[in-house]
Amino acid sequence: MTGAFMSQLLPLAPPAASPPSFAGAFQADLDTLLTWRRDVRRFRTDPVPEPLVEALLARAHLAPSVGNSQPWRFVRVRSPERIEAVAADFAACNARAQNAQPPERQAAYAALKVEGLREAPVQMAVFCDDTTAQGHGLGQATMPETRAYSVVLAIHTLWLAARAQGLGVGWVSILSPEVVTRSLEVPAGWRFIAWLCIGWPEQALGIPELETAGWQDRAERPVVVER
């Protein structure tokens, strides 16, 4: 395994000695961040500085994880051949998914742009190491899926940190996990969770593209029931 551990060029500030409290201005800005986050599919092709990528990974590493297991594994995909293999898999999966839509929705499906595999300058696959001993199994006995969920928490942390820096992230899920896993030759026991396209968005959007494209509006409010 060709390991390349991050060099932490942009380290986090050391934790404060006393617990922070957050001002109203921060809470309002956090709302703005959550409101404008977006799944980005249209990227400029100019590069993202490496220290910024490393800074995002350092922040992802702050995510919560079951039993402190930190099972996230990041694969920075630089090989054009590997990216092409994954893009070809996307094309095949997407064609099948389009054909599986009801006839009246197929044209709308075909018009969607749902990935930036060839434009975004940073392509990253994220895996869950189901074999890690870190955490000593705590919290995973009845719900082993919490390992994968921990990886999702790290992805979301990276996503928000990226948006705070003006960077866009797009999560591609129209892929065959076995094809991606094989193409990237990752260690045995690593389970594919997500493919992330990361780069500068062509345009910052306040509304999801799936909504403006007429595919799916958002529900105004979450479903909350009482028991």
Next chain:
Amino acid sequence: MTGAFMSQLLPLAPPAASPPSFAGAFQADLDTLLTWRRDVRRFRTDPVPEPLVEALLARAHLAPSVGNSQPWRFVRVRSPERIEAVAADFAACNARAQNAQPPERQAAYAALKVEGLREAPVQMAVFCDDTTAQGHGLGQATMPETRAYSVVLAIHTLWLAARAQGLGVGWVSILSPEVVTRSLEVPAGWRFIAWLCIGWPEQALGIPELETAGWQDRAERPVVVER
């Protein structure tokens, strides 16, 4: 199904007309939030104002979701009988998990406090509606688990919004999904993802309890490989 939709007493501000950019001070505060987030297990028992709970749910609802499907379903558990049933399930699952540890770790396991089921004033179960038509299946054909991952993204959003308000969240996973699902009598097709204990933490902690208790340190850096 006894539906109780949120009344949005604390609505979000309307989105800004133009894309925001985030100042360095916000980025630094976001780092502080990520650094001090914590999984909380020790709660004060004084109540959380209802508008604050509703505000957290409104923010969770801003999370990304596969195909804009927003499959998160929140169950606010108020019935002491139901909470007791879940706490009993936790006790049984936790005893089994402790027994499954190697002999030399069982005492350390027994000393851990890993939930606030009886102290935290807000108990909330979070489910994934695997039957929702919202999103028209987009993005889920090859990786249906992305529905559950979307729910995890909403949970993390709620978690960060809570910490920004000084509230603690603890995710309990040492539970039998089938027992929780049955105890709460949720609609068919709802899959149990997480149990959240929410309240004011006894103490804000800069370091995970699992680390200070000697159970599991954090790795200094994430594993990043190149391909």
